[in-house]
Amino acid sequence: MPKAGGSLKALQAGMPLAKTENLQRRRAMQKSGVLHFDPGLPLFREHFPGAPRVPGSLIIAALAEEAGRLFPHLLPVRAGRFRFRLFLTPGDWPFSMEYDETGNRVLCRVGSDRVMADGVLVMQRKDG
Numbered sequence: 001m002p003k004a005g006g007s008l009k010a011l012q013a014g015m016p017l018a019k020t021e022n023l024q025r026r027r028a029m030q031k032s033g034v035l036h037f038d039p040g041l042p043l044f045r046e047h048f049p050g051a052p053r054v055p056g057s058l059i060i061a062a063l064a065e066e067a068g069r070l071f072p073h074l075l076p077v078r079a080g081r082f083r084f085r086l087f088l089t090p091g092d093w094p095f096s097m098e099y100d101e102t103g104n105r106v107l108c109r110v111g112s113d114r115v116m117a118d119g120v121l122v123m124q125r126k127d128g
Contacts, residue, residue: 029099031070035062035110039090054088059117063095063108067121071099071106074123082119086111099123 037054044052064076094112099105104124110117
């Protein structure tokens with residue numbers, strides 16, 4: 001059990017209480033943006049007539065494209081464990097990504113207040 005006042009003594013001695021570099025590194029590995037699915041595409045007249053929905057394969061392809069752009073040192077090689085919780089209609093959808101360096105994967109999420117889809121993109125370093 002640490003002694004009371006230990007943090008104060010560390011602060012007075014100029015010792016860091018936490019490593020901020022890890023937090024900064026983690027933030028650098030988190031990216032976000034907006035996916036745009038053009039409602040005018042002919043695809044949406046057929047998928048589905050009167051109630052257009054974005055196909056899951058198109059969502060994954062858009063996320064893989066964004067992952068390659070946002071993490072230029074990585075190449076998406078496989079999609080795995082994607083769950084489509086609710087249908088996406090054509091239009092703009094916020095997304096977020098977090099690179100997990102230990103497993104060479106990008107954790108993806110579509111939606112803001114409500115998760116519409118989420119999954120994992122397995123990545124490979126471009127330098128080998």
